[in-house]
Amino acid sequence: MAGKTLYDKVWDAHVVNQQEDGTVLLYIDRHLVHEVTSPQAFEGLQLAGRKPWRTSSMLAVADHNVPTTDRANGIEDPISRLQVETLDANCETFGVTEFKMNDLRQGIVHVIGPEQGATLPGMTVVCGDSHTSTHGAFGALAFGIGTSEVEHVMATQTLLQKKSRNMLISVDGAVGPGVTAKDIVLAIIGKIGTAGGNGCTIEFGGEAIHALSMEGRMSVCNMAIEAGARAGMIAVDDTTIDYLKGRPFAPKGETWDKAREAWLDLKSDDDAIFDEVVTLNAADIEPQVSWGTSPEMVASVNAHVPNPAADEYANKREGYERALEYMDLEAESPLTDIKLDRVFIGSCTNSRIEDLRAAAAVIKDRKVADSIKQALVVPGSGLVKQQAEKEGLDKLFIDAGFEWREPGCSMCLAMNADRLESGERCASTSNRNFEGRQGQGGRTHLVSPAMAAAAAIAGHFVDVRHF
Amino acid sequence: MKSFTQLNGLAVPLMRSNVDTDAIIPKQFLKSIKRSGFGVNLFDEWRYLDAGFPGQDSSTRQPNPDFVLNVDRYKGAQVLIAGENFGCGSSREHAVWALDDFGFRTVIAPGFADIFNNNSFKSGLLPIVLDKEIVEALAAECEASEGYKLDIDLKAQTVTTPSGQVHSFEVDSFRKDCLLNGFDDIELTLQQRYRIEEYEETRRKNAPWLFDTPA
Numbered sequence: 079m080a081g082k083t084l085y086d087k088v089w090d091a092h093v094v095n096q097q098e099d100g101t102v103l104l105y106i107d108r109h110l111v112h113e114v115t116s117p118q119a120f121e122g123l124q125l126a127g128r129k130p131w132r133t134s135s136m137l138a139v140a141d142h143n144v145p146t147t148d149r150a151n152g153i154e155d156p157i158s159r160l161q162v163e164t165l166d167a168n169c170e171t172f173g174v175t176e177f178k179m180n181d182l183r184q185g186i187v188h189v190i191g192p193e194q195g196a197t198l199p200g201m202t203v204v205c206g207d208s209h210t211s212t213h214g215a216f217g218a219l220a221f222g223i224g225t226s227e228v229e230h231v232m233a234t235q236t237l238l239q240k241k242s243r244n245m246l247i248s249v250d251g252a253v254g255p256g257v258t259a260k261d262i263v264l265a266i267i268g269k270i271g272t273a274g275g276n277g278c279t280i281e282f283g284g285e286a287i288h289a290l291s292m293e294g295r296m297s298v299c300n301m302a303i304e305a306g307a308r309a310g311m312i313a314v315d316d317t318t319i320d321y322l323k324g325r326p327f328a329p330k331g332e333t334w335d336k337a338r339e340a341w342l343d344l345k346s347d348d349d350a351i352f353d354e355v356v357t358l359n360a361a362d363i364e365p366q367v368s369w370g371t372s373p374e375m376v377a378s379v380n381a382h383v384p385n386p387a388a389d390e391y392a393n394k395r396e397g398y399e400r401a402l403e404y405m406d407l408e409a410e411s412p413l414t415d416i417k418l419d420r421v422f423i424g425s426c427t428n429s430r431i432e433d434l435r436a437a438a439a440v441i442k443d444r445k446v447a448d449s450i451k452q453a454l455v456v457p458g459s460g461l462v463k464q465q466a467e468k469e470g471l472d473k474l475f476i477d478a479g480f481e482w483r484e485p486g487c488s489m490c491l492a493m494n495a496d497r498l499e500s501g502e503r504c505a506s507t508s509n510r511n512f513e514g515r516q517g518q519g520g521r522t523h524l525v526s527p528a529m530a531a532a533a534a535i536a537g538h539f540v541d542v543r544h545f
Numbered sequence: 546m547k548s549f550t551q552l553n554g555l556a557v558p559l560m561r562s563n564v565d566t567d568a569i570i571p572k573q574f575l576k577s578i579k580r581s582g583f584g585v586n587l588f589d590e591w592r593y594l595d596a597g598f599p600g601q602d603s604s605t606r607q608p609n610p611d612f613v614l615n616v617d618r619y620k621g622a623q624v625l626i627a628g629e630n631f632g633c634g635s636s637r638e639h640a641v642w643a644l645d646d647f648g649f650r651t652v653i654a655p656g657f658a659d660i661f662n663n664n665s666f667k668s669g670l671l672p673i674v675l676d677k678e679i680v681e682a683l684a685a686e687c688e689a690s691e692g693y694k695l696d697i698d699l700k701a702q703t704v705t706t707p708s709g710q711v712h713s714f715e716v717d718s719f720r721k722d723c724l725l726n727g728f729d730d731i732e733l734t735l736q737q738r739y740r741i742e743e744y745e746e747t748r749r750k751n752a753p754w755l756f757d758t759p760a
Contacts, residue, residue, distance in 0.1 A: 094744045095737060101719040103737060105744055107755045115637065117578035126731070131741075134756065143576065157576040157599050164578050201755060208636040208660060222660055224638035225580075226667035234734045236741055240717065242659075272563055273630040276659060306633065308659045329754035337754045372563050397562050491635075493572050500596075512567045512634060514590045518597075 081347025083244045084311050085279040088219040088344070092202050094236055104239045106231050107201040108218075111138035111174065112187045113165040114493070115206030119229035120168040130172050131235035137196050138169050138176040141186045142493045146456050146483035149179060158494065185459025185485040188212040188426035192296065193459055195325025199314045199341040204231055209426045209509065211302040215295035216322075217314035217344035219279070222303065243277055243353040245307065246346075248284035251360040256543035258436065259294030260428060260507065260526035262286060262358075263301040264366035268376040270356055275307030278354065281346060282312050286360035292321040293432035300427045301509050304373040313345035367413045367539050368511045368524040370401035375511070376524065377413060379541045385409035404513055405521050406501075414539050416523065419502040421446075421453040421534040422516070423480075425490035428507035428527050429458030431465050437507075437531040438471045440542060446479030447537030453480045454496065456488040480534065492517045505533040547669030548727030552650050552697040554623030558684035559613055564627060565634035566661065570643040573598055583639055584646030588614060614647075618691045626684045627654040629677065632661025641668045651697055653704065655680050666720045669727070671699060673714045699725055 082090070094103040116138070123130070130136065143158035153159040162179065169176035177183045183190060188209050191197040197213040203220035204210060206228040213220035227237055247266055267274075280302050287298065295312050302310025312318075319338055322328045329337045364378035375398070377384070384391060386398035386409060402409060407416070423429070423437050434457060446453045455475050457463035463485055466472055472482045489496040490508035492515070498504055500519025507530050508515075511522040525533065532542040574586045576599055589597040592614055594607040608615045614622070625644065631654040632640060641664045644652065649670065655677040657665070665672045675683075686706065687693040696705035699721060704712045723730055734741075749756050 095740050097719060099718040101717065103734065103740070105741070105748070114575050118580045118638075121578075121580075128731070155576075161576050161578055198754065200752070206636060206638075208634065210636075222636035224636055224641070224660060224664035224667060226638060226664065230731050230734065233731045234741065235745075236734060238719070238730060238734065272633055273656060273658075276630065276656060303634075303660075306630070306658065329757065333754050333757065337752070340752065372565075400561070491567075491572050493575065510565075510567070510634060512565045514571055515567050518571070518590055 080351045081349040083346040083350040083352060084217060084281055084313055084344060085219065085244055086350070088200055088202065089241060091200065100240055102239050102241065103236050104202060105236055106204050107135060108191070108196060108203040109136045109231050110187050110191050110203065110205035110210070111136055112142060112205070112207060113140040113161045114142045115225050116168065116228055117161065117164045118225050119206070119232060120172070122229045123232055128233045130174070130232045133173050135235065136174045137191065138165060138174050139184055139187050139190055140165050140179055142487045142491065144179055144486040145494055146486050146488050146496055149484060155495070182460040182464065185462065186426045186429060186487055188300065189429060189458030189462065192216065192292070193325070193461055195322050195328030198322065198328065198337070199318060199344050204237065208303045209300050211308065211310045212296050212300040212426055214299040214302065214309050214311040215292060216318055217311060217341065219309055219311065221308040242279045242308070245275060245278040245280045245354040245356070246352040247280055247282050247356045247358070249282070249286035249358045249360050250284045251286060252289060253286050253360045253363055256528065257363050257365060258526040258528060259290050259297040261363055261366045262360070263298045264368065264373070264376045264524060265358060265363045267301065267305045267373045268366070269358065270305055272304060272372050272374045273306045275302065275305040278307050279309040279311060280305065280307040282310055284360070287312060288315060291432055292317060293430040296430065297427050301373070304509055314341045365526065365529050365542055367529065369405065369407060369413060370398065371404055371511055371513050372401070373509070373511060373524060375401055379413055379529065379539055382410050382412050383407045414541070416503070417449065417538045418505050418533055419451050420498060420504040421450060421530050422489040422504055422506040422508065423527050423530050424454065424456030424458070424488050425508035426458065426487070427509045429456060429462065431462050433507065433527040434462070434466045434471050437527040438474045440528050440531040440545065441474055441478045441535065444478060444535045446534045449537040450534055453534040454483060454489060455480050456483045457485050459485050489516050491515060505530045505539065546667065546723070546727050546729060549650065549669055549671050549699055549724045551699065552623060553694055554650060554697070555619070555621055556624040556626055556683070556687045556693050556695050557613055557619040557622035558626045558687045560626070560628045560681070560684050562628040563630045563633050566632055566637050566640040567634055569632065569640040570637065571597065575637055575639055580642055581646060583643035584648070587643040587647045588612070621648065623648055623650045624695050624697070625649050625652045626680060626687055627652050629655045631657050633658035636660045638664040638668065641665050641670050645670050653680060653683065666724060669724065671697070671724065673697070673704060675704065675712055675714055679712055
């Protein structure tokens with residue numbers, strides 16, 4: 079019998095029951111909750127007279143609606159405020175642990191889970207948020223769910239699921255200097271497309287993936303969903319274990335030793351069989367910039383905007399034409415000619431301490447270009463912010479002309495006050511360049527934190543390797 | 546949950562690929578703490594020329610006359626014929642609620658994003674996958690003939706065109722059963738409460754760190 083993949087192992091360990099048609103009742107270990115996708119689930123629970131099955135599995139935080147400016151006066155927008163207050167009230171009623179807006183531990187749900195050690199290897203982790211795939215960096219099976227499923231997990235600690243197919247994406251060799259985890263994952267999405275991973279759980283492997291820090295691995299798994307896969311996973315190794323040791327929610331003492339031993343088995347067996355295998359050569363990956371309105375519309379910074387009329391794009395012509403029109407870009411123009419209005423460094427993809435260090439390292443006493451209206455740095459959590467301030471990164475950013483903000487999702491999806499005006503163009507370290515994502519009519523280019531910082535200084539895209 | 550059995554519904558084609566859930570229901574409308582009322586903002590940025598915001602008087606909006614849902618002959622459509630990878634992006638179930646609230650009962654596409662597909666079954670919206678060529682042919686027929694209605698039969702798993710062509714589709718038997726009967730799947734799962742409790746007991750012994758969190 080063939081060996082098991084990492085996904086097979088975690089899946090098998092959580093099967094409560096399997097029906098004849100293959101539908102599985104899957105046990106859920108960790109349920110992360112935020113304000114946007116939970117109110118209707120809590121309400122459903124209440125209307126049916128049910129209680130959460132196991133509140134100790136839950137951790138809640140408000141991140142999408144919170145202001146990133148001074149919070150002393152609370153949330154100005156009454157509708158956003160009501161949504162956050164509803165979360166507070168629900169957590170109070172049901173006894174769910176919540177990091178409230180002014181708690182130092184507050185932040186983006188996919189930043190705080192790992193930061194607290196609430197995400198552990200081998201766990202099943204869910205959240206009413208598609209970027210839950212982030213937590214797969216720890217060898218966990220983590221995926222986003224809708225509000226009905228949020229309610230199902232609250233009420234039963236399980237989900238009804240069909241198993242996905244196994245896909246391996248192997249990034250072989252080492253990336254060159256200045257090429258980051260974000261560039262790796264954008265290159266992967268460029269290669270397999272936004273539907274390339276539909277129906278699959280992706281395991282990211284190869285030397286280039288295992289050379290990444292946990293922050294880098296989280297950036298990669300975060301965007302598995304942008305390749306269509308609900309879950310992305312990376313095998314556990316010493317990097318994983320070292321990151322977790324001593325975190326508040328991580329096990330201690332003898333339990334730690336026992337857990338550690340179990341976790342080190344969380345990798346695919348040598349003879350495991352994948353349904354699909356995709357290979358990339360790390361040395362070929364250059365810093366990436368998205369030019370269109372889907373994350374698959376991405377190219378190396380030294381490339382040109384594609385020409386939809388070219389034969390090779392015959393299948394995609396209509397989508398490409400529409401994207402170029404929305405993005406107001408000329409076919410065949412160099413990506414380095416693209417001038418920007420705003421820069422956003424943040425989001426669950428790239429707001430961790432390593433991301434902020436990478437962005438700050440690019441500055442080197444230079445200033446944000448006069449043509450840039452706003453350059454925002456939004457740390458992923460209060461603890462990331464505190465650490466960055468300890469290292470003096472805030473001062474580097476502020477002196478260069480960046481704004482240093484409070485943690486939250488911010489301009490990644492513009493549910494709070496941080497947004498693009500119609501027609502504005504942004505270099506963003508977030509994960510989605512959909513039409514209107516950062517504000518109606520706004521134009522998003524996805525890049526790494528280092529590339530975003532360099533673009534802020536130059537006023538247009540530049541190859542950070544020569545900047 | 547709302548059940549789905551049969552439908553003879555007016556169809557409307559929207560054949561763009563990778564229609565994402567941000568396009569289906571933009572983020573500003575997710576601030577609602579309710580499950581209803583999203584239909585008026587379905588495809589908001591494509592459907593209207595002015596900017597949309599929560600709590601707006603919809604009678605003052607400026608509809609985009611070029612957007613297909615604003616074309617008179619498609620008023621009252623219940624069947625959306627869509628492009629590849631429909632519903633990609635965010636996990637927001639509000640996208641399904643918006644389609645449902647607008648009046649759609651089913652979406653026919655060559656493929657759906659996984660989370661959207663799950664959410665649809667949970668909210669009584671039937672996602673039907675047919676071959677790309679078939680979906681494109683349906684869209685072309687729909688554009689060519691006013692009042693184009695499709696017959697959907699979930700029990701038989703068929704889509705029948707006005708000219709009598711029958712296309713079969715696949716659906717998981719469990720999901721089909723839930724949708725046909727409008728079952729509350731939480732209630733179904735809670736009937737297996739003893740199994741979940743047994744699983745927890747064993748798991749707690751083997752992997753106590755999954756339960757001992759200081760929450």
